[in-house]
Amino acid sequence: MTRFPQRGRGASYDPPNRFERLNIALDDAEEHARSQSGRRTEFFIDATRTILARNDSPDVGFQVSVNPYRGCEHGCVYCYARPGHEFLGLSGGLDFESKIFVKTEAPALLRQALSKRSWAPQVVAISGVTDAYQPVERRLELTRRCLKVFSEFGNPVAIITKNHLVTRDIDILAEMAERRLVKVMISITSLKDDLILKMEPRTSRPNRRLHAIEKLTKAGIPTGVMLAPIVPGLTDEEMPEILKAAAGAGATSASYIVLRLPGIVQDLFLSWLEDHYPARLKKVSGRLRSLRDGKLSDSRFGHRMRGDGEFASVLEMVFTQTADRLGLNQRYDLDASCFVRPTQGQLPLF
Numbered sequence: 001m002t003r004f005p006q007r008g009r010g011a012s013y014d015p016p017n018r019f020e021r022l023n024i025a026l027d028d029a030e031e032h033a034r035s036q037s038g039r040r041t042e043f044f045i046d047a048t049r050t051i052l053a054r055n056d057s058p059d060v061g062f063q064v065s066v067n068p069y070r071g072c073e074h075g076c077v078y079c080y081a082r083p084g085h086e087f088l089g090l091s092g093g094l095d096f097e098s099k100i101f102v103k104t105e106a107p108a109l110l111r112q113a114l115s116k117r118s119w120a121p122q123v124v125a126i127s128g129v130t131d132a133y134q135p136v137e138r139r140l141e142l143t144r145r146c147l148k149v150f151s152e153f154g155n156p157v158a159i160i161t162k163n164h165l166v167t168r169d170i171d172i173l174a175e176m177a178e179r180r181l182v183k184v185m186i187s188i189t190s191l192k193d194d195l196i197l198k199m200e201p202r203t204s205r206p207n208r209r210l211h212a213i214e215k216l217t218k219a220g221i222p223t224g225v226m227l228a229p230i231v232p233g234l235t236d237e238e239m240p241e242i243l244k245a246a247a248g249a250g251a252t253s254a255s256y257i258v259l260r261l262p263g264i265v266q267d268l269f270l271s272w273l274e275d276h277y278p279a280r281l282k283k284v285s286g287r288l289r290s291l292r293d294g295k296l297s298d299s300r301f302g303h304r305m306r307g308d309g310e311f312a313s314v315l316e317m318v319f320t321q322t323a324d325r326l327g328l329n330q331r332y333d334l335d336a337s338c339f340v341r342p343t344q345g346q347l348p349l350f
Contacts, residue, residue, distance in 0.1 A: 005275055006038055008201050009098070010077035012275060014091035015264045039098045041073055043136065046101035051109035053128065057301060062158060065128025066110065068142040070101035072130040074162060076200045077272045078229060081129045083263035092264045097202075100136060107145040114153045114341070121339035124150070126159045133163035135202060147172045152342060156181045156334035160226060162188075164204040164212045174219045180335040185226040185255070186213050188242050190235045198276050210249045217250030222332045224253030227319075231259045232287035234273075234280055236315060240322045247326040254328035256319055257305050258312070259288065261297040287311060 003012040053065050071085060075097040082092035090099055103109070113119060126132050132143040147169055150157050159166065159182065166173075166184060176182040190196055191206045204212070216223040225246035230236050243254055261269055273281045285296060291307030292298040298307070306312055323329055 003271055003275060006094075008075070009039060009094060010075035010079075010199065010201055010272065011082075011093040011097065011268050012271065014093040014095055015267060017086045017089065017091055018264070019086055020089065039094050041098050041100060041136075044099065044101050046070055046103045048103055048105075049109065050113070051103065051106050052113050052124070055128075062123055062125040062128065064122060065125040066106070066132070066146060066157075067127065067129045068103050068106040068132055068146065069130050069134060069136070070103075071096050071099055073097055073100060073134045073136065074131055074200060074203045076162075076203065078199070078231070078259055078261070078265060078269050079130075080260050080262055080265060082265050082268065084129070086264070093268055100134075102136070102140065103142065104140075106142050107149055110146050110149045114149065114155060121155055121336040123156045123158055123334050123336065126157050127161055131161055131163060131203075132159070133161040133165040135163075135165075137163075138165055138168075144169050144172065147176070151176050151181065154179065154181065154336075154338040154340050156336050158182070158334070159184045160187060162186070162200065162203040162209065164208040167212050167215045170215065170219045170221070173216070173221045177219075177221045179338055180333070181338075183222040183224070183332050183334060184216055185224045185253075186216075186246075186251075187226040187228050188246065189227070189229065189231070190238055191242055191245060192238075195235070199272070210245055213246060213249040213251050217252070222253075223251055224255065225251045225328070227254070227256035229257050229259040230315065231284060232291065232311065232315075233284035234277065236287075239315070239318055243319075243322045243326055243328060247328055251328060252330040253332065254319075254323045256315075258291060258307050258315065260304055261288070262299060266296055 005012040051066055053067060054063060072079065072081065082096045085092045085096045126143065137143050151172055173182050186209050188206060188209050189200060193205055196203065196206060213223050213225065227239060227242055230239065246254065273284060288296050290309055290311050298304055306316065
């Protein structure tokens with residue numbers, strides 16, 4: 001398949017959907033014309049009737065998450081959520097970042113879920129799959145309205161984002177922080193603008209993410225940095241520099257995840273490397289294989305996030321020693337003890 005990289009997009013093509021027996025393939029002339037005009041972003045209403053997603057993975061620090069959007073316009077080429085679009089009859093390539101499903105009822109559904117007696121107050125992750133602060137959030141404010149619900153109920157949340165837009169909600173987040181109801185992790189993959197423009201085309205630039213850390217911490221909101229993903233052979237060398245920059249901006253904690261390539265993400269990412277950094281292709285794939293017993297990807301719990309072997313140990317050592325030296329090892333526990341179910345519309349007993 002001929003690829004035609006598009007400005008502002010991470011993927012350069014639409015891989016066939018693994019669940020579909022038939023796929024439409026355009027010829028090169030048609031694909032080229034389509035790429036020249038650019039892929040417009042389309043938004044669709046997601047009529048889901050549930051908003052709390054649950055997972056049983058021991059590799060993540062939460063069991064429940066809220067994702068107001070399916071698909072993500074940020075266009076990060078490595079995004080592990082891309083295969084999810086195949087369940088919608090679409091592709092995990094360009095479709096994933098240009099056909100966004102919007103859960104317009106997310107705040108109301110969240111209120112219903114938290115109001116149920118069966119809900120056990122606990123930390124809920126926002127952006128456990130796609131980024132809740134992707135560009136359309138500026139207009140729709142679904143994430144902001146969900147935060148208001150969490151604040152009203154006193155239920156703690158942990159936010160992960162690559163977008164400076166999170167600072168728009170400092171008024172809500174600061175008030176929640178006073179009750180130990182929120183912490184924010186800003187994800188930084190690289191400090192190189194040219195690399196981010198190609199790999200994460202519609203995310204905030206690195207200096208904007210550092211500015212977000214600074215603004216959040218000055219407002220009293222506990223904020224850390226997430227190095228996710230570290231791309232061995234491409235961005236791993238930046239680890240100490242990113243941690244230093246984040247600490248200088250006020251971050252108090254740090255974590256990292258090594259690149260994962262589930263399903264069609266493997267072909268998309270390797271194609272992206274071949275298009276943009278062909279000289280790095282062999283090095284990156286070699287280091288990934290060294291982390292995963294000769295394979296490019298490993299889905300096993302306990303192994304998929306960090307990998308195994310000598311290189312995995314080196315990454316962990318560099319990260320731990322640097323984070324400790326910079327004071328990026330502070331623990332901040334959220335508090336679910338102040339959870340309340342607002343009583344509305346109750347009739348007096350007598």
